[in-house]
Amino acid sequence: MEAAAQEKLVSVINEKFEDAIIEARMDKDFFTLIIKKEKIVDIIAHLYHHTATQFQYLTTLFAVHYPDQSQIAMVYQLHNLRTNQRIRLKIFLPADNPTTPTLTTVFSAANWMEREAYDFFGVIFQGHPNLKRILNVEDMLIFPMRKEYPLEDQTREDKNDLMFGR
């Protein structure tokens, strides 16, 4: 993304949401914006409808757990298919209570992506139409992709499978 386009994008966000951008930088080939968590859905909706940006394609939506900072990052990647620009927006949520509004109001595709983020990281999306586990079993108690959960411990003794070994 060229510098002019980056400035344009930042100004589009700033004209409606002042001080929402914490940091703007290039990450390899991706223009990355770190955003204050409160306004994320409004900003994405603004970028979706604004004639100068029109980011109308949601490429990815997923969570990352940073145990050292005790934070969960939500990463949104948007794509403008007309001008072929891609941007990445990030917000950081506290790991003990990760709550953020749902993006399903803007993108239908966010439905399962958010369910996946909930399933693996426990991020609560307020206003989501059907926030329940999607890939794991429903009676699972933990959010398995968080860093505190290791892969299955091979020395476990509470499972005893004589037929197939462990």
Next chain:
Amino acid sequence: MEASADIAPKVIREEKQYSYLNLGPTHPATHGIFQNVLKMDGEVIVDSTPTIGYIHRAFEKLAEHRPYNQITPITDRMNYCSSPINNLGWHMTVEKLLGVQIPKRVQYLRVIIMELARITDHLVCNAVIGVDTGALTGFVYLFQQRELVYEIYEEICGARLTTNIGRIGGFERDFSPKAWEKINKFLNEFPVVLKEFENLLKRNRIFMDRTIGCGGISAERALNYSFSGVNLRAAGIDYDVRAMNPYSSYEDFDFIIPIGTNGDVYDRFMVRQEEMWQSLSIIKQAIAKLPEGPYHADVPEFYLPPKEDVYHNMEALIYHFKIVMGETDVPKGEVYHCVEGGNGELGFYLISDGGRQPFRLHLRRPCFIFYQAYPEIIKGSMLSDAILTMSSMNVIAGELDA
């Protein structure tokens, strides 16, 4: 007469009853482990609730506990109809993180393999559309050709279905003369067969009546659902990663991106069909323009040294040990790389904290994203159309559940 008039209103007054049908998890018509609880009004689907995750294998978690070169076999198991694309997409992601310059020859060889994989992927899907509309002939006939492609894979990497093809930085060996022979054989034989298959279905009145207007989705809805690949192009949007963000020298080749108009089963079939022709053309161009040069880049930390060097050369021994034990550190960074997989934009979001394993690897699986539109697409259609819609969207369970 009066007695029957008494009975008649009673029947009408009875409340409408819906029946519930469990389609799946293991139903032969769904070509994989999918469950859909269908709310049916007679044979019309009123509503459906998909359940997924039956073959979830926690790839993203597994990847956080493996060195980079050991993640390649995991990616095989996503879209197993075109696993080389997954493998090479992953290699390119790591190369992007490392900032390695890949020789032109490797890029062209990769294009050849990826296009072969695209052909097999589309071929299976289109053949299965034929099966679900009642034409088993094309399926059996095309699978012979898929076998030829699998023999090419065998010649290049030794495996057939889950290929684990290539290495980070290139290929473990150059294509052998036998491999070239097989590729040429395939290029000679396949167009004839594909043409025959096309003649079987393309203008077949029964097939057209069955598929046109079945399982359609509008371009707006497809975009809002983040469709990609054939399903999006069939709806009329010309988004192809190969053209928008060329990787592995795709900018050197001429090809057409076919698009449909209605996004229905017939359009998807036709787009896939045309893409196979385009893939054939790309392979021919790549072979014609294939440059000379090394078949791997200079990345000693990831590319295994020749075995003789390991025995006689200290450096090579160290690198060999480090690679085999998975002890190579990588630079810190965050990269997103996407390739045009069999089903659409296959993305790898890799976060490295400088360790030996990824800090986080997110896999953008196109199937997972577009399958959520399935209830909306099949609403109001017949049960048999729902099955046809699923097979024409090419929903692959391995990619869906990861």
